[in-house]
Amino acid sequence: MWAPDQTYDTSLGPVAGQVTGDGPPLVLAHGWPWSSYAWSRVMPALAARFTVHIYDMPGFGRSAKALERDTGLGAQGEVFCEMLDNWGLTRPAVVAHDFGGAVSLRAHLLHGRRFERLVLMNVVALSPWGSDFFTHVGRHIDAFTGLPPHIHSAVVEAYIRGALAHPLPETDIAALTAPWLTGEGPAAFYRQFAQADDTLTDAFAPRLGQQTCPVQVLWGADDPWIPLERGARLAHLLGDVPFTRVEGLGHLPQLEDPARVADHLLTALTEREAA
Numbered sequence: 001m002w003a004p005d006q007t008y009d010t011s012l013g014p015v016a017g018q019v020t021g022d023g024p025p026l027v028l029a030h031g032w033p034w035s036s037y038a039w040s041r042v043m044p045a046l047a048a049r050f051t052v053h054i055y056d057m058p059g060f061g062r063s064a065k066a067l068e069r070d071t072g073l074g075a076q077g078e079v080f081c082e083m084l085d086n087w088g089l090t091r092p093a094v095v096a097h098d099f100g101g102a103v104s105l106r107a108h109l110l111h112g113r114r115f116e117r118l119v120l121m122n123v124v125a126l127s128p129w130g131s132d133f134f135t136h137v138g139r140h141i142d143a144f145t146g147l148p149p150h151i152h153s154a155v156v157e158a159y160i161r162g163a164l165a166h167p168l169p170e171t172d173i174a175a176l177t178a179p180w181l182t183g184e185g186p187a188a189f190y191r192q193f194a195q196a197d198d199t200l201t202d203a204f205a206p207r208l209g210q211q212t213c214p215v216q217v218l219w220g221a222d223d224p225w226i227p228l229e230r231g232a233r234l235a236h237l238l239g240d241v242p243f244t245r246v247e248g249l250g251h252l253p254q255l256e257d258p259a260r261v262a263d264h265l266l267t268a269l270t271e272r273e274a275a
Contacts, residue, residue: 001020001040001043001044001047002018002036002037002039002040002043002054003018004016004017004018004036004054004055004056004061004062005018006018006019008055008083008086009086010058010079010082010083010086011075011078011079011082012058012059012064012069012071012075012079013058013063013064013069014063014064015055015056015057015058015063015064015079015083016036016055016056016061016062016063017036017053017054017055017056017083017086018036018053018054018055019051019052019053019087020043020047020051020052021043021046021047021048021049021050021051021052022047022048022050022051023048023049023050023051024050024051024092024093024116025050025051025053025087025089025092025093025116026046026050026051026052026053026092026093026094026095026269027053027054027083027084027087027089027092027093027094027095027104028043028046028052028053028054028094028095028096028097028100029080029094029095029096029097029100029101029103029104030054030056030057030060030061030097030098030099030100031096031097031098031099031100031101031123031124032060032098032099032124032192033060033156033159033160033176033180033189033192034060034061034097034098034176034252035056035057035060035061035062035176035179036054036055036056036061037061037172037175037176038097038176038252038254038255039052039054039254040175040255041254041255041258041262042254042258042261042262042265045258045259045262045263045265045266046262046265046266049266049269049270050093050269053083053087053089053092055083057071057076057079057100057103058071058075058076058079059071059188059191059192060179060188061179062179065183065184065185065187065188070195071188071191071192071195072192072195072196072197072200073099073102073103073106073195073196073197073200073201074106074197074200076099076103077102077103077106077107077110077111078111080103080104080106080107080113081107081111081113084107084113090114091114091115091116092115092116093115093116093117093118093119093269094115094117094118094119095118095119095121095265095269096118096119096120096121096123097121097122097123097252097254098122098123098124098251099123099124100123101120101121101123101124101125102123102124102125102200102201102204104118104120105120105125105201105204105208106200106203106204108211108212108213109204109207109208109210109211110203110204110207114212114213115213116213117213117214117215117216117268117269118211118213118214118215118216119215119216119217119218119265119268119269120215120216120217120218120234121217121218121219121220121253121254121261121265122218122219122220122223122225122226122231122251122252122253123217123226123231123234124201124226125201125208125234126201126205126230126233126234126237127198127201127202127205128198129196129198129201133159133162134193134196134225137190137193138193138194138196141190141191141193141194144190144193145186145187145190147186149181149186152181152186152189153177153181156177156180156181156189157173157177160173160176160177161173162224162225163223163224163225163250163251163252164224164250164251164252164256165220165222165223165224165248165249165250165251165256166248166249166250166256166257168252168255168256172255205237208234208237208238208239209237209238209239211238211239214241215238215239215241216241216242216243216244216268217231217232217234217235217238217241217242217243217244218244218246218253218261218264218265218268219231219232219243219244219245219246220246220249220250220251220252220253220256221245221246221247221248221249222247222248222249222250223249223250223251224250224251225250225251226251228245231243231245242268244264244268246260246261246264249261
């Protein structure tokens with residue numbers, strides 16, 4: 001079902017995306033260093049109930065790498081709004097993962113975009129960002145951008161495997177690493193570390209709790225990158241919204257156990273809740 005073969009124009013160049021399914025609109029926002037492929041295993045269940053909209057953010061997956069432009073969080077929040085316009089969506093439900101959480105929160109809290117409801121899963125939303133390795137690479141970009149291809153490939157694969165608490169099929173590992181290994185991929189990979197800026201999440205931090213739609217937080221309890229406690233704190237800052245811990249899963253719950261996560265997402269997206 002995953003096949004982002006449509007192309008959309010944005011201020012950061014061509015973006016690959018896809019619309020599939022039948023029902024109310026649902027947008028899935030991926031994170032770093034992932035792509036829309038991260039949603040591939042849960043899409044069939046979601047598309048049975050929703051019209052699912054996915055895209056590869058600029059600099060990620062099959063979208064333009066746009067090395068000469070800023071593709072950090074601020075720019076991605078603006079492109080998220082542009083994609084809603086491209087799809088003609090005024091009030092979709094949104095499920096966001098990792099960096100996609102900050103992107104969708106910026107769109108809602110800073111750019112005034114309306115959502116039907118928002119589900120945040122193992123998201124980047126509070127300072128400080130990322131793992132110790134993420135911080136280290138950001139401080140020493142020049143030491144990484146010149147790595148030979150085979151060493152770069154090993155770094156990317158190790159980084160991705162380090163997000164997991166439950167092993168993935170090798171086909172998933174290959175699909176997640178592939179965009180970063182050829183062409184402009186290696187430079188784009190390290191450029192994201194360099195563009196990380198806590199002030200871009202700090203900008204909406206005072207508005208957490210002022211959202212105008214139902215919000216739920218879902219968290220792989222064994223996330224090696226962003227601890228469970230960070231998710232609980234985010235749920236509290238959002239106004240003590242519902243918080244679900246998913247035992248035994250890490251930073252990529254939707255690929256680590258797609259059936260269980262799809263069930264959680266469908267429950268969060270369809271249960272009755274006052275806005």
